Amino acid sequence: MPVSASASPSVSTTPAATTHASTAVSAPTAAELLDFVRRSAADPELIASLPLDPEGRTWVRLEGPGGSEAWLIGWPPGSGTGWHDHAESVGAFLTAAGTLKENSLAARLPTDGWKTLELSEGVDRERELTSGKGRAFGQNHVHEVLNESTSEHAVSVHAYYPPLPRIRRYSRTGPVLRLESVERPEDWQ
Numbered sequence: 001m002p003v004s005a006s007a008s009p010s011v012s013t014t015p016a017a018t019t020h021a022s023t024a025v026s027a028p029t030a031a032e033l034l035d036f037v038r039r040s041a042a043d044p045e046l047i048a049s050l051p052l053d054p055e056g057r058t059w060v061r062l063e064g065p066g067g068s069e070a071w072l073i074g075w076p077p078g079s080g081t082g083w084h085d086h087a088e089s090v091g092a093f094l095t096a097a098g099t100l101k102e103n104s105l106a107a108r109l110p111t112d113g114w115k116t117l118e119l120s121e122g123v124d125r126e127r128e129l130t131s132g133k134g135r136a137f138g139q140n141h142v143h144e145v146l147n148e149s150t151s152e153h154a155v156s157v158h159a160y161y162p163p164l165p166r167i168r169r170y171s172r173t174g175p176v177l178r179l180e181s182v183e184r185p186e187d188w189q
Helices: 030-041 044-048
Strands: 057-063 069-075 083-085 090-097 099-105 116-118 124-130 134-137 143-146 154-161 167-173 176-183
Touching: 030 069, 030 090, 030 134, 030 154, 090 124, 099 154, 124 134
Parallel strands: none
Antiparallel strands: 057 069, 069 154, 083 143, 083 167, 090 134, 090 154, 099 124, 099 143, 116 176, 167 176
16 A cells, blocks of 8 residues: 555556355455456556656556455655555555565564564565566565665556555564554545
């Protein structure tokens, strides 16, 4: 979910909801969200519709599959999210242009009741996601996403289900992860 950028008008894409014979819509899986972001990132018109700002991230909300929350995000050189999670939501994201780096933790953290944790050795993961590369993730996935380029914007597509109930933000110093804040949807709309 974007943090410090300009609000943009909503853009809709065709929803990819799965239906049962009883016409109930099922919750999209992380794999289905990854398929959605892959298809969206391959749409050159959609990617070109995103206004890019040289100073801060920009975003446009998309209509995701099955009631999911989705975003098209522009990343100026040197921008990033900081360490965060998406609470109980599963998600996926894919780089549509440029290169993004994801640092993540391969550890299951307690979800509530703590302010500071010392991380064990070997929990850090790093991925370079060039154009067309992405990933899906489960609930409570702690990561940061960065555009480390000094000269080029990156663009990505993100989807979450259920729609983000909250985002927990963390600071990190060496092996120490500290909960800094909890944001709710009204904080970023």
